[in-house]
Amino acid sequence: MPQPLAYRMRPQRLEDVVGQQHLVGPGKIISRMVKAKMLSSMILYGPPGTGKTSIASAIAGSTKYAFRKLNAATDTKKDLQIVAEEAKMSGTVILLLDEIHRLDKVKQDFLLPHLENGRIVLIGATTENPYISVTPAIRSRTQIFEVKPLMPDDIRTAIDRALADKENGLGNQQIELGPTAKNLLATATNGDLRSALNGLELAAKSTDATDGTIHLTLPIIEECLQKKAFSHDKDGDAHYDVISAFQKSIRGSDTDAALHYLARLVTAGDLPTIARRLTVIAYEDIGLANPPAAARVVEAVTAAQRLGFPEARIPLADAVIELCLSPKSNSGIMAIDAAMADIKSGNYGDVPANLKDAHYKGAADLGHGIDYKYPHSFKNDWVKQQYLPDKIKNVQYYEPKTNGKFETALAQQYDRLRAAQHAK
Template sequence: MSYRPLADEIRPTTLDEVVGQSHILGQNGLLRRIIESGSIPNLIFYGPSGTGKTTVANLIAKRTNRPLHRLNATTASISDIKDIIADIGTMLAPDGVLLYLDEIQYFNKKQQQSLLEFMENGKITLIASTTENPYFYVYNAVLSRSTVFEFKPLEGSDVVPAILRGLEYMARRSETPLTWEDGVVEHIAQACGGDVRKAMNAVELLSGAARVTEEGRRITLEDARMAAQRSAMRYDRAGDDHYDILSALQKSIRGSDPDAACHYLARLLVAGDLVSACRRLMVIACEDVGLAYPQIIPIVKACVDAANMLGLPEARIPLGDAAVLMATAPKSNTGHIALDLAMADVRAGKTGDYPRHLQNRHADSAGLEREQGYLYPHDFPHHWVEQQYLPDALVGTRYYTYGENKTEQAARRYWEEIKGKGGSR
């Protein structure tokens, strides 16, 4: 008998055995009602690995009388699709086929388009799964003919029933009594990062390597910790998780939460992504702290330089300083907002000629520089003199508004006193 992984051996046979996903598979969940109706449309399942996408596809196959074909887009080709299409209408598939296409994001446009005609006439019912956002990776023609269901990451508590089922199955198969210490189930559930497949792999490994005792074999919490270390990390530098962690890091610092900032930075560093962590911290310094604490930019730059010089694991020390400092610093986005507004005007064609007195002297004939009319601010009290700087077409335009933080308000008061304008803008 050939070997089958535990995850396949005890794969759920009913919807009630599928862990999590109550939002779509609960008693009144839409996907459950679709499956129970037996009338299956084209479907796209989107979510992390190990959250039940393949399991649900198998359960759907049981509700239809169509032959089930499985393809993985990482290895399948056009010829594999042609072989499936060739069966349609024959004795092998008189009423069409159910095609489960895993990792559809790896199919190019031509490969995806080859399915369209048969999806349209109902000869192929497509159930595709992807770990990436389908609205980015699945072509519109396929997407418009399908219903998308998101499979959400599982919590540790969601995975506990599956782990218990796996341990009990391994105990029944064991020639000697198999037991486990208190805390083993909970630790595996927490460490698997919401991936049932990872949890089942850990159960199988620990069951096979259980310690021999006088009473039989026993899985210890120490072994569970060793087997499951770092397995909770879900991170793909080219996938959605990469951008989600970076986004969460920036939003946590912007929201002045140093604990969340440390958490998301830790996830980047444990995954070894020093480059992305450094780059994003520099962006945050300029975008979210900015003029409220102008010294933050050279400080974070120094931390980033130190981190790159040290490398991991020591790089965590200056980067931790940078993250906590920015999370607890005052915030301002006025500088880059002002520039964004100015760039929008430039892109819209709102420019105009440079004021004559701002042009470079090369525009003047030799000896006629004074005709330019430029007033040199350093020759005046407080190094300021009133003159026009914006083009004629933009005179009076305001891009920058002083932030409410102490630094920018001090600058506002300083210039209001010198310029004698009073009031704020």
């Protein structure tokens, strides 16, 4: 049985990796490792189909090292021993270890010395957060890189390559992929290139040619992806229009409109986008006006991810209704953006000497930390002292809003403390 299209199209050079330019682009960390021939073991984590295996394959192809792939859950210690023996014979082996979060202690203990001596360059792949799911022993010997969902333009690029490639792709067939069909492939798979290529290959293999050409239309791609294109345009912007309308409806407290756009995203099966967008909305638009609502959204999103569709729609709907009817405040995002704008424009100064680190020998000679007043030693655990650099000592980033009881109380406390801090 021939290998799937997604497998055949895996890149053999870093330059051919689709997306992930923050890691493999010119001058970026993995590109630098390959160029300097200073590979270190790493963990790549992110959603399925976003390029973890492709990056490992491209690293191996670019360095000409042997490349082996194992699964931490299903392959045995003996399989690891075979790789280790090969590394001993040939010098270096790049080992892609899928589901590294499921590596047991026996296999871990076998691997560690081989990572130490550099014979095996481990590239662990996982969809789980490695800071939580991977053991400290492995984490301490690897660099951790996040692999992000691919953008639609990245997937379009990969589709075009697959249609043109005569050796590994579909280039030997006369295929006409309609623009709306391509846009659905690029947007409905939620950044999962493997799913997009699998859908494309299924469509190509299961569609009869007409006058020597396989015409892949929108209905055909919908059937092969099992995803409906509820609205589309020639530029494929509708996917983002729905997401934008979803957030703006919640921000504008229109419950019925927000539920409508949620329904469109649910029907499209786009749980990753819903989860991310709801979490952003909870902190960006509701924020300090109602912090418990944000916490409940996180719980609802977690429940939805565990349930999956169709049941996931229930906690998501509850969260959307609560966010729509909640008081709103964007003071948090406005405050941090104002502070970041100062940093980017160079409007900052030196940390006051009394706040500088005083835990090393010679710090006192530099005047660091000498006049620092420990607030807990004073009444009400507060004492007046300057914390901001001299250059911006009077700046105010946080502009409180009073749309909810919680932030109203924060605003009163903020005003009291600021007045005391700046009193003459």
